[in-house]
Amino acid sequence: MRLTKTFIKTLRDAPKDETATNGALLTRAGYIHKELAGVYDYLPLGLKVIENIKSIIREELNALGCEEVSMAALQNPEPWEATGRWLSEKIDIWFKTEVSSGGELGLAPTHEEPMVNMLKTYISSYKDLPLYVYQFQNKFRNELRAKSGILRGREFLMKDLYSFHTSEEDLDRFYAEVEKAYGRIFARLGIGDCTYEAFASGGIFSKYSHEYQTFLPVGEDTVYYNNDRSVVLNKEVYNDEVLADLGASKEKFEETTAAEVGNIFKLKFKYSEPLGLKYIDESNEQKTVYMGCYGLGVSRVMGVIAEKFADDKGLVWPDTIAPYKYYLVGIGEKGTDAAEKFYKTRENEVLYDDRDKRPGEKFADAELMGIPLRVVISDKTLADDEAEITERKTGKSWRVKIDELMQKF
């Protein structure tokens, strides 16, 4: 993309009410636009990051045999009444609205109830199981406060996967597969070495659930971790009983803050029982379906990555999700000609700063936007038949031959 052909530009200032680093930086770098607290628009660069994150998740889930759907946001109360979750005592962040033909609807804060309800049409026999269904979908949560940029949204993009099984063993098997897939996903997103699977409270049906917590100073959660970080616990389960259960002792744990980027639950019969999701087994008996659910906050993880890697110059995207691989600057007449040539070989990978601006301004925008590699072709580098590459993450620069640049990169 040529910068002269996109409406995006970097901004000197973020909105005054934008107190979160991720929100301020993503706004200044032209990735997002704030509508109201916890509600953002995704501009071309931001949408590309979101799509790159989705692609990684989709690849890993499809490899497990998961099927993608897209469910509605508007919710009939009935299935939620059946589980008790229509009540604000159970879910206190509903957005509800009146439908003009009469009655109330809700905006889905999550999708267990409609998913189970829908699958009653498709599951009747043990032959229909197991099955795994996921979506990327905007959730709505009526948060009292939302001051963390895209880390806590009133409207936010989530990947929610639900699995359905004939037995607890099969749920356990798939749950373990998802754990591995989540490990691969966070590694590919570039936060594998600071994101931990943490024990959290499990609810009625399971002793524990698991959260994926990225250690982050501005994270809203408090977690405890042992020396080698092999055991990480949400504060809510950091007590003697749980520690004993895990064979650990309290004095060895340290406290830190973290952002929850995912959570996985063995729900078992929690929703399938009240909603009547049943199947006929091999011996013709009616049984209740075992269920698991697996969330991953897509827009939140984008905010976490923005927040985690940012430095005093701006954003720093991992290669795997950066909106463009290269930020291209041509300097001088010959340098600009060569830059044009390079741009045309890979328009989709290059953000080409063809604006009539000083190199210094362009370099500052390249850094603010956080594009992994800056490519500068100038009359000076061309004198050696070379271009200069600078890595955003490390600030390291090196030269490559122009021919090599055109072919290899």
Add this chain to the structure above:
Amino acid sequence: MRLTKTFIKTLRDAPKDETATNGALLTRAGYIHKELAGVYDYLPLGLKVIENIKSIIREELNALGCEEVSMAALQNPEPWEATGRWLSEKIDIWFKTEVSSGGELGLAPTHEEPMVNMLKTYISSYKDLPLYVYQFQNKFRNELRAKSGILRGREFLMKDLYSFHTSEEDLDRFYAEVEKAYGRIFARLGIGDCTYEAFASGGIFSKYSHEYQTFLPVGEDTVYYNNDRSVVLNKEVYNDEVLADLGASKEKFEETTAAEVGNIFKLKFKYSEPLGLKYIDESNEQKTVYMGCYGLGVSRVMGVIAEKFADDKGLVWPDTIAPYKYYLVGIGEKGTDAAEKFYKTRENEVLYDDRDKRPGEKFADAELMGIPLRVVISDKTLADDEAEITERKTGKSWRVKIDELMQKF
């Protein structure tokens, strides 16, 4: 995809309250699931059709230099109050909701106001114009009645494009480009020969707007067309004055019903004026930005296509948007082996009916689902080293050599 590996199955019956053909057929064929009137989930096959439609639109718009974004559904009242459209006298299909920190929010039924408002950050000079911004986004409309399947949704997917210009001439130029792009889009969607650009009322700033009307018995609009269909008019502008304007006489027109799949407006200053979207021109004067908007109902057009081409056996998808190109059936031991082989060469294009069912049942499902080409490989066809292809649209069958099938198709 193997049918044994997807949760999708065809259903004998649609829900009793599903009176629309498109809704009933798409439900029975496993493409959608009804949540409530006008609110549907998109199952794996349905989501693929939606994504295929989006790809065609995206390609055509990107070729015009349009940039994709994704804006929020939750709306602050302010920009809508500035144009008067927060009032139910102006927009009577708002869904509104209370936010827990105080105040009211709306669910966007369209996006002119937030788009103009957002672009005030990005447009300041004539150098920033023209620009074209679009999104694929779920709109919410609190319809009193929604009985037309996915033809009229309370929650539905729309492509909305907005253009911004320094002059009326430039708006006219781009408007004409979008007209051509819409022609290409509807042609690629397979409804080019039954979709017409119709005159409709223009509002305050333009004499006319244009609608894209697909002639359809269950369409909710009434349109009038002349002999060679070179002039098509929405009923609202079918009067002597407009006909005189277009140099046509009333007696030559016929009436029919149609479904509006798109609409385009020269908005000029309608929203930019009250919202204060201005720029500095070459002579340093402040001017108001000219604006156009261009809608296309993505889920509606899916319903229109389903409705338009369906026959007594089920759906009939155009090749360009079908979820799969081939519906594969193997019969007999050798036939099944060869089918497996063919499937493995193109898993993404083939819906492989590997279920333990009679061929007749499989053929009926192939027809209900509307996959363009049915490929049958049986011990009998293999005796001639052949497979049998049947085209869904025409019912015509022919034989191809197995080698040719494996390579060419």
